[in-house]
Amino acid sequence: MSDIGNIFVLVKQVPDQSAKAGINPDGTIDRSKAKRMINPFDRFALQAALETKKKYGGRITVISMGPPAAEEILLESLEHGVDQCKLLSDRRLAASDTLATSYAIWKTVEYLKPFDLIFCGLQTTDGDTAQVGPSLAERLDIPQVTYCEDFRIENKKVIARRVIEGGYQWVSSSLPCLITVANSYHHLEYKNIRGAKLVQELLRNKDKKDELIKTINLDQVNADPILCGLKGSPTIVAKTDKVAEIGGSCFLQQGESVDSMVQEVVSKTNILEFTR
Amino acid sequence: MNTNKAQEKQPMKEIITPSNKEVVVIAEQVNGEIQTVTVELLGAGRRLADKLGGKLSCFLIGSEFSNQPQELIARGADVVYVADNPALKDYRVLPYKKVIVDWINNFCPPPHIMLMGSTTTGRDLAPRIASYFQTGLTADCTELDIGPYEHTNKMDPDKIGLYPGCLYAIRPSFGESLKARILGPWKNPQMATARPGVMIPLDIDSSRKGEIINVPVNLTENELKVDILEIVREINETVKLADANVIVSGGFGLGNAEGFELMNELANCFEGSALGASRKVVDLGWISYQHQVGQTGKTVRPKIYIACGISGAIQHRVGMDKSSLIIAINKDPDAPIFKFAHHGIVGDVYHIVPEMIKQLKVHTKSTTNIKESSNTEKEYASV
Numbered sequence: 001m002s003d004i005g006n007i008f009v010l011v012k013q014v015p016d017q018s019a020k021a022g023i024n025p026d027g028t029i030d031r032s033k034a035k036r037m038i039n040p041f042d043r044f045a046l047q048a049a050l051e052t053k054k055k056y057g058g059r060i061t062v063i064s065m066g067p068p069a070a071e072e073i074l075l076e077s078l079e080h081g082v083d084q085c086k087l088l089s090d091r092r093l094a095a096s097d098t099l100a101t102s103y104a105i106w107k108t109v110e111y112l113k114p115f116d117l118i119f120c121g122l123q124t125t126d127g128d129t130a131q132v133g134p135s136l137a138e139r140l141d142i143p144q145v146t147y148c149e150d151f152r153i154e155n156k157k158v159i160a161r162r163v164i165e166g167g168y169q170w171v172s173s174s175l176p177c178l179i180t181v182a183n184s185y186h187h188l189e190y191k192n193i194r195g196a197k198l199v200q201e202l203l204r205n206k207d208k209k210d211e212l213i214k215t216i217n218l219d220q221v222n223a224d225p226i227l228c229g230l231k232g233s234p235t236i237v238a239k240t241d242k243v244a245e246i247g248g249s250c251f252l253q254q255g256e257s258v259d260s261m262v263q264e265v266v267s268k269t270n271i272l273e274f275t276r
Numbered sequence: 277m278n279t280n281k282a283q284e285k286q287p288m289k290e291i292i293t294p295s296n297k298e299v300v301v302i303a304e305q306v307n308g309e310i311q312t313v314t315v316e317l318l319g320a321g322r323r324l325a326d327k328l329g330g331k332l333s334c335f336l337i338g339s340e341f342s343n344q345p346q347e348l349i350a351r352g353a354d355v356v357y358v359a360d361n362p363a364l365k366d367y368r369v370l371p372y373k374k375v376i377v378d379w380i381n382n383f384c385p386p387p388h389i390m391l392m393g394s395t396t397t398g399r400d401l402a403p404r405i406a407s408y409f410q411t412g413l414t415a416d417c418t419e420l421d422i423g424p425y426e427h428t429n430k431m432d433p434d435k436i437g438l439y440p441g442c443l444y445a446i447r448p449s450f451g452e453s454l455k456a457r458i459l460g461p462w463k464n465p466q467m468a469t470a471r472p473g474v475m476i477p478l479d480i481d482s483s484r485k486g487e488i489i490n491v492p493v494n495l496t497e498n499e500l501k502v503d504i505l506e507i508v509r510e511i512n513e514t515v516k517l518a519d520a521n522v523i524v525s526g527g528f529g530l531g532n533a534e535g536f537e538l539m540n541e542l543a544n545c546f547e548g549s550a551l552g553a554s555r556k557v558v559d560l561g562w563i564s565y566q567h568q569v570g571q572t573g574k575t576v577r578p579k580i581y582i583a584c585g586i587s588g589a590i591q592h593r594v595g596m597d598k599s600s601l602i603i604a605i606n607k608d609p610d611a612p613i614f615k616f617a618h619h620g621i622v623g624d625v626y627h628i629v630p631e632m633i634k635q636l637k638v639h640t641k642s643t644t645n646i647k648e649s650s651n652t653e654k655e656y657a658s659v
Contacts, residue, residue: 040559098415102407128571129415131403134369138407143370143501146400149565159505163565164396165306167509171368173502183558183572184565230432234412235460238425240449250604250614254622261621262631269601269619271580272639274522274546 002057003153006115009049009062010105010133011042011077013070014126038073041121043188044181048119048151050081050189056153058116059083063108065093065101074213079191079199086112090217092225098127100232102135107223108216109140117158118178122147130180137178145173149184290437292461297330297441298387300465302376303348304367304397305338306509312518313393315351316475320420321391322352327422328441330388331355335379335491337372339365349486352478356486361493363500366507367397370499373404379491380409386464389443391420394469402469412460413467414445418474418594421446425459435462443468448571448594473518473575474598517550517569522580525552525569525596526562529585529606529625533562539584542629545636552576552596554586570595584625588613605629 015034038046049060060082064070067089074085088108096104109118118137123130130146137144145151149168151160158173163182202209218225226232251268253261266272301321304311318334325332334353336344338360345356359375380386386409392398394416406413421444427435439461445468449456460466517523524543526536536551543549553567569576571591581599586592588604588611596602597616604617605628614620621628 097412098403099406099410099412102403123572129403130399131406131413131415134400134403135407138373138404141498144400144404145502146369147396162396164507164509165311166566167507169507170505171502172505182565187559187561231434234410234463235414235458236427237449237456238444238459239457240454241457250617250620252609252614252620252622254609258623258627258631259635261623262628262635265603265619265621265632266635266639269580269603271601271603272636274548274580275636275639276545276547 003156004052004056004058004116006113007049007052007058007060008109008112008115008118009042009045009060009077009082010118010120010136011046011062011064011073012039012121012124012126013037013064013066013073014039014124017125036069036072038076039121039124039126041123041125041181041183043121044183044185045119045121045179046077046080046082047186047188048148048179048181049117051186052117052119052153053081061086061112063088063105063112065089065104065108068215071213071215075199075202076191078202078212079195080188081192081195085213087213087215088217088221089215090228092218092229095230095233096228097233097235098129098131098135099234100228102132102139103227103232104218104221104223105132105136106139107218107221109136111216111221114176116175116177118176120178120180122180122182133178133180140176140178142176142178143173144178144180145171146180147182148179149182151179292437292439294328294330294388294441294464296383296385296387296464297325297328298383299325299328299330299332299389300387300391301332301334301353302390302392302398302401303334303336304393304395305336305344308338308341308344310344310347311393311395312477313395313398313470313472314348315477316472317391317393317470318348318352319477320470320475321389322478324389324420324422324443325354328388333357333387335359335376337364337367337375339363345486345488347480349484349488350480350482352484354486356488357491358488359491359493361495363495364493366504367401368499368502368504369400369404370502371495372401373408374495374499375491375493376401376405377408378494380465388441388464388466390465390467392467392469394471398469402467406467409463409465411463411465411467412458413469414447414458414460415469417445417447417468417470418455419446420444420468420470420475425461427461442466448590471575473577517552517567517574517576520548520550520576520578522546522549522582523552523569523576523578523596523599524549524582524584525554525586526557526584526625527554527586527592528556528560529587530557530562531585533557533560535585535625536563538626538629542582542584542633542636545633546580550578552581554592583613583617584629586613587611588616 120133147163333355442461443466552569577598602617
C-alpha cells in the first residue's frame with residue numbers, strides 16, 4: 001500500500017512576459033494575443049508532486065482555474081506524467097481576486113477530495129501575491145508549509161524545509177497539508193516518453209482527452225456564484241499609473257579603453273570611500 | 277447648471293465612515309528582536325493613523341518580552357497588545373493566526389486597517405487571516421495611503437457608496453510596468469503586506485507614551501499540528517543584503533556560475549559588502565535564492581550597487597533602484613539597466629571587473645594598510 005493517496009497540484013496559465021507577442025507599447029498586456037505558459041512557479045509544484053508519487057505512491061490530479069485555453073498547460077502537465085486534470089472554467093469567475101479565487105478552488109477541492117497533499121507554486125508571475133495557497137489552506141482548515149524547498153514523508157507526516165529570512169527551518173506537519181513550493185526546489189524534469197505518447201493520443205481522441213482533462217463549472221462543484229468573480233472579490237483595482245520612467249541621466253561610457261573607462265568610474269564616484 | 281439627474285442621484289449616495297479608525301501593525305520578532313520591517317510598518321502606519329484620526333496599535337506575539345513593547349511605542353505605536361506564551365516563542369502560522377483572530381473577534385467593530393511585512397512570515401500568515409475574516413488583502417505594497425473612494429459600478433450594486441477613509445494599497449503590477457492602487461473598503465480590517473526596505477521608519481523617541489495591554493492566549497490541539505524541528509540562520513548566506521553598503525550583483529551576462537567568483541573578488545574590495553543576483557541566475561542554480569534581488573527576491577538600497585551582466589528588467593529594477601549609486605556593466609548598450617544606472621560601462625564583465633579590482637586595490641593600498649582578504653564567501657561575509 002502506498003503512503004500517500006491523492007495529490008493535488010494547482011497550476012495556472014499566465015502570459016509569457018518575456019515573449020514580445022501581446023505586449024503593448026505602453027507596457028500593458030493584451031492577454032488574447034500574448035503567448036501563454038504554465039506559471040513558472042507552478043513547475044516546481046509539479047516536480048514536487050511527481051517526486052512524491054515516485055517515492056511514496058499516490059495519484060496526481062492537476063487542478064486549474066481559467067479559460068478553456070488553459071487546456072494547453074494541462075496537456076503539458078500530462079506530458080510530464082500527472083494522472084489527470086480538472087479545469088474549473090466559468091465566465092462567472094472573471095475578475096476574481098485572491099479571496100474569490102481561493103473560494104472557487106476550495107469548492108473544487110471539496111468536490112474532488114479526499115487528498116493527502118496539495119502542492120502550489122509559491123506565487124504566480126501575473127499576480128505575485130502568494131495568497132491563494134494559504135487562503136485555500138485556511139478554508140480547508142488544514143496546516144500549510146509555505147516556501148518549501150525540500151521535504152520527505154515519514155510516519156504519515158511531512159517533514160519539510162522552509163525558507164525563512166536569513167536561513168531555513170525544518171518543520172513537521174500532519175497530513176493532509178498544503179505546501180507552496182519555493183523556486184529553490186528542484187527544476188521540473190523533462191517530459192517523459194509515456195506522457196508525450198499519451199498526449200499525442202489525446203489529441204486524436206477527443207473522448208479520452210475529455211476524460212483526462214475534465215472541464216467543470218461552478219454549478220458542478222456547488223459554488224455560490226455570488227462569492228465568485230467580481231461580486232465575490234473584496235478588493236478592486238481602482239487605478240493604475242504608469243511607473244515613471246527614470247533615466248536619461250546615466251553617464252554611459254563605450255568604446256574607450258577598459259582602464260580609462262574604469263578610471264572614470266573610480267574618479268567620478270564615491271566608490272573609494274567604501275573600499276577596505 | 278446642475279441637472280435634475282444629478283440631484284436625483286444625491287440621496288442615493290451613502291457615505292460610509294469608518295467606525296473604528298484603529299490601524300494595527302502585526303509585529304515580527306526573531307528571538308525577541310523586533311525586525312526592521314516592523315519598525316518600517318510603524319512609520320507607515322503612523323502616517324495612516326494620523327490621516328484617519330485614529331490610533332496606531334501594534335500586536336506583538338512571542339515569549340518572554342521585556343522592553344520590546346516600549347521599543348514599539350518609541351517607534352510610533354499608541355497601544356501595544358502583547359500575546360506572551362512559551363508556545364508562541366517562534367513564529368508558526370496556526371497558533372499565531374489563532375491568537376490574532378481571537379483578539380480581533382473581541383474588537384467590536386474590527387480595526388480599520390491591518391498591516392504586516394511581506395516577509396516569509398507575513399506572506400504565510402496574512403492570507404490565512406484575510407481568508408478567515410473574508411476580507412481583502414493586497415500583497416507586497418510599495419506605498420500605502422488613505423483617501424476617498426466612490427464606488428459607482430452598477431454591475432456590483434451592493435458595494436455602491438462613498439467611502440471617505442479607504443486604505444490605498446499601492447503595488448507595482450509587474451511585467452506591465454504599472455502601479456496599481458488596490459482598495460477594499462467594504463470589509464474591515466482592510467489588509468496589506470508591505471515590502472521590507474521600502475517604508476520609512478520614525479526616529480526613536482523614548483519620551484513617547486503608550487499603553488501596553490496583555491492579550492489572553494488560548495491554544496488548542498488544532499493549532500499544534502505543525503512543529504518546528506530546527507531553525508538555521510546562516511549569517512554567511514543571508515549575506516546581510518539589507519545592511520550592505522556595497523552590493524555586487526551578477527546576472528545572466530556572467531555566462532556561468534564561476535562568474536560569481538569574480539563577483540566575490542570585487543565584493544571583497546569593499547567593507548560591508550554583499551553579493552546579489554538576478555532571478556534568472558538563481559533559477560539556473562548559479563547562486564542561492566538568498567542572494568536574489570528584485571520582485572521575488574529582496575529589496576535593497578545600498579550606497580553602491582554594481583550590476584554586472586544584468587539587463588535590468590522591471591522585476592530586478594524594483595528591488596534595487598533606490599540604491600544611492602548604481603554602476604552597471606553590460607555588453608549590450610541598449611540594456612534597460614543603462615536607463616536608470618548612474619554610471620554605465622558598455623563592455624565585457626570579464627574585462628571590466630578585473631580592471632576595476634586592480635584599480636580599487638591600487639587606491640586602497642596607497643591610503644590604508646589592509647590585511648589580505650580571503651576570497652571565500654564564508655569568510656568575507658562573516659567580517
